[in-house]
Amino acid sequence: MVVDGAVFEAREINAWRGDRHILRDVSFSVRPGEFLKVTGPNGVGKTTLLRVICGLLPAETGELLWRGKSVRGRRDEFNFELGHLGHLNSLKGDLTARENLKFLAGLRTTLTAQTIDATLDRVGILSRGDLPARSLSAGQKRRLALARLLLADAALWILDEPVTNLDIAGIRLVEELIVDHVEHGGLAIAAAHQWLLDDAPCLRRLELEP
Amino acid sequence: MTAVRTPTLAAAKLVFQRDMTLAWRRWDEVAQPLMFYVVVTTMFPLATTPDLSALREIGGGVVWVAALLASLLALEALFRADVEDGTTEQWVLSGQPLGYLLLAKVAAHWVLTGLPLVIMSPIVGTGLGLPTSVWGVLMASLLLGTGTLSILGGIGAALTVGVRRGSVLLSLLVLPLAMPLLIFGSRAVSMQMDGDSPAGPLQLLAAIFFMALSLGPIAMSAAIRISVEN
Numbered sequence: 001m002v003v004d005g006a007v008f009e010a011r012e013i014n015a016w017r018g019d020r021h022i023l024r025d026v027s028f029s030v031r032p033g034e035f036l037k038v039t040g041p042n043g044v045g046k047t048t049l050l051r052v053i054c055g056l057l058p059a060e061t062g063e064l065l066w067r068g069k070s071v072r073g074r075r076d077e078f079n080f081e082l083g084h085l086g087h088l089n090s091l092k093g094d095l096t097a098r099e100n101l102k103f104l105a106g107l108r109t110t111l112t113a114q115t116i117d118a119t120l121d122r123v124g125i126l127s128r129g130d131l132p133a134r135s136l137s138a139g140q141k142r143r144l145a146l147a148r149l150l151l152a153d154a155a156l157w158i159l160d161e162p163v164t165n166l167d168i169a170g171i172r173l174v175e176e177l178i179v180d181h182v183e184h185g186g187l188a189i190a191a192a193h194q195w196l197l198d199d200a201p202c203l204r205r206l207e208l209e210p
Numbered sequence: 211m212t213a214v215r216t217p218t219l220a221a222a223k224l225v226f227q228r229d230m231t232l233a234w235r236r237w238d239e240v241a242q243p244l245m246f247y248v249v250v251t252t253m254f255p256l257a258t259t260p261d262l263s264a265l266r267e268i269g270g271g272v273v274w275v276a277a278l279l280a281s282l283l284a285l286e287a288l289f290r291a292d293v294e295d296g297t298t299e300q301w302v303l304s305g306q307p308l309g310y311l312l313l314a315k316v317a318a319h320w321v322l323t324g325l326p327l328v329i330m331s332p333i334v335g336t337g338l339g340l341p342t343s344v345w346g347v348l349m350a351s352l353l354l355g356t357g358t359l360s361i362l363g364g365i366g367a368a369l370t371v372g373v374r375r376g377s378v379l380l381s382l383l384v385l386p387l388a389m390p391l392l393i394f395g396s397r398a399v400s401m402q403m404d405g406d407s408p409a410g411p412l413q414l415l416a417a418i419f420f421m422a423l424s425l426g427p428i429a430m431s432a433a434i435r436i437s438v439e440n
Contacts, residue, residue: 054303057439080215080305088296094235095228103228104297107221107304107311109213148300153213 006067006081006155007031008053008187013062015045015052022048023059028206030156032185035178035200037192040208046191047087049208050160053189054084066156080108083154085162089145093134097125097144100133105151119147123173138165146177157181159190171196221306222314229318240284244326247280251334262339269338270399273348274355274392276334277327281356282384284323285363286370286377288315289434293371299438309427312434316364316426324356340403347402347412351395354415361426362387368433390418 009029015022022045030036038046051057053064055075064071071078091100101116120126123143128136133144142165149157157178163171175197178188182202190196197203216224233240254272255265292298292315301311331352332345340348366384370376398411 056299056302076305076307079303082303082305084300084303086296086299088299090296090300092228092232092295092297094232099228099231103224103231104300106224107216107301107306110216110220 006185006187007065008156008189009065010053011063011065013049013052013064014060015048015057016060017045017048023052023208026062026206026208030187030189030204032155032187033182033202034204035182035188035190035197035202036204036206037190037196038206038208039192039194041210044208044210046208047160050086050158050189050191054082054158055079081155083149083152083157085145085149085157085159087160087164089141090148091133091141091144094132096130096132097136097147098129100144101148101151105148108152108154111151115151119150120144122150123147124169139167139170142166143170143173146174150177155186157186157188157190159188159192161191161193163192163196175200216306218306218310221304222310225301225311225314226318229315229322233318233322240322243280243284243323244330246283247276247327247330248334250276250279252337254338266339266341266403269335269340270344270348270403271396272338273331273335273340274352274396274399277331277352277356278359278388278392280327281324281359282363282381282388284319285360285367285384286380288319288364288367289371289437290367293434293437298434302435302438308431308434312364312368312430313361313427316360316430319364320357320360324360327356328352340399344399344402347408348399350412351398351408351415354412354419355391355395358391358415358419358422359384359388361422361430365426365429365433368430368437371434371437391415394418 007029011027013023013026026049028036038049040046048057052059066078066081090104095103097120098116101119102111105111117126117129120129123146125140125143128140133141136144162174166174178197179200179202182188251272259265289298302308328349331348335345335348363384366380369383370380373379394411394414398408398415401408401411
């Protein structure tokens with residue numbers, strides 16, 4: 001993970017869902033070591049904003065800058081430095097936890113069995129490594145998706161409600177992972193509840209208003 | 211830990227391997243098109259005539275139509291599961307060229323559904339009275355034809371993946387494009403049977419295949435990007 005000068009900036013993003021003008025001139029920037037929490041009521045456009053950042057949704061107007069340059073036309077380079085955890089866990093029920101990581105996280109970085117095991121251990125589901133993902137509980141599936149995010153070794157994390165389905169220990173794990181990530185010079189943007197990492201020094205807020 | 215970026219070829223191989231692993235665990239779904247192919251071609255002699263010389267006249271055409279419909283049968287679900295569980299989203303964001311990943315997926319699909327049709331075709335053809343002298347041409351034409359159809363179908367499946375009950379739409383999209391394959395494919399078989407050189411239609415099939423192979427990934431990745439926008 002190389003993060004020197006890795007500043008992410010969004011300038012005057014406007015986006016529509018259908019005929020609703022959801023994001024109006026949203027601008028912000030995130031620096032290494034910062035965790036930006038996007039808050040606001042349901043339906044205000046948190047997910048839309050995160051999907052626009054990832055390029056999964058087109059923005060009507062506005063610009064995204066990564067390391068000071070527009071990401072337009074350099075999506076693949078930008079995507080490689082971006083780790084995304086969406087609403088969906090992107091798991092295959094018929095594959096084991098290990099296979100899920102090998103076949104999906106392996107697309108980004110070359111993995112060894114040891115790295116996969118170490119990451120499964122980090123998220124606390126090492127003992128479930130050879131079970132089909134189908135048989136994991138909802139919280140364990142979320143942990144597996146977190147393992148995928150860790151293996152991506154990305155500088156910029158985009159997390160959409162990362163603590164969904166997680167128990168208290170799981171929520172603490174997510175908080176630890178985020179703090180650890182930004183302390184090592186990473187950046188994180190998350191749509192999350194008010195209380196997630198509420199008093200952490202790395203926290204910055206972006207309140208979306210309807 | 212410093213991450214080594216996966217080379218594109220290795221990433222495509224992972225997608226291919228993954229689909230093989232998944233198919234191995236769901237082999238009954240994979241076997242469906244092959245069953246359809248064998249059953250349909252077996253029904254023809256029952257419904258028309260057991261006279262081999264009469265069957266021989268239509269044999270090439272029957273094998274081709276059955277192969278076409280059997281390949282189409284398996285196409286609808288091609289991308290559906292991956293789009294619904296969010297896997298394609300991660301592919302789009304993997305930093306790898308999406309077209310290659312999708313092509314690898316289509317290649318796996320072809321190995322699982324198209325290739326068995328090609329391998330079975332001499333047996334099925336014999337049942338319809340096709341002489342051994344046309345086996346080579348029949349298999350070559352089906353090899354090119356099913357390959358093209360997998361790619362064309364991949365484009366159609368990528369476009370219709372967001373549509374509820376997209377199978378009718380998919381057939382309407384893909385079948386007209388598949389007509390040239392049917393015409394050239396069955397023509398190659400009948401020319402060989404009549405003692406003419408089948409090189410002309412086979413070369414046309416090969417030309418269509420390479421066009422699909424080169425332009426298909428671009429079209430598929432564009433269609434998938436639209437599908438994940440929702």
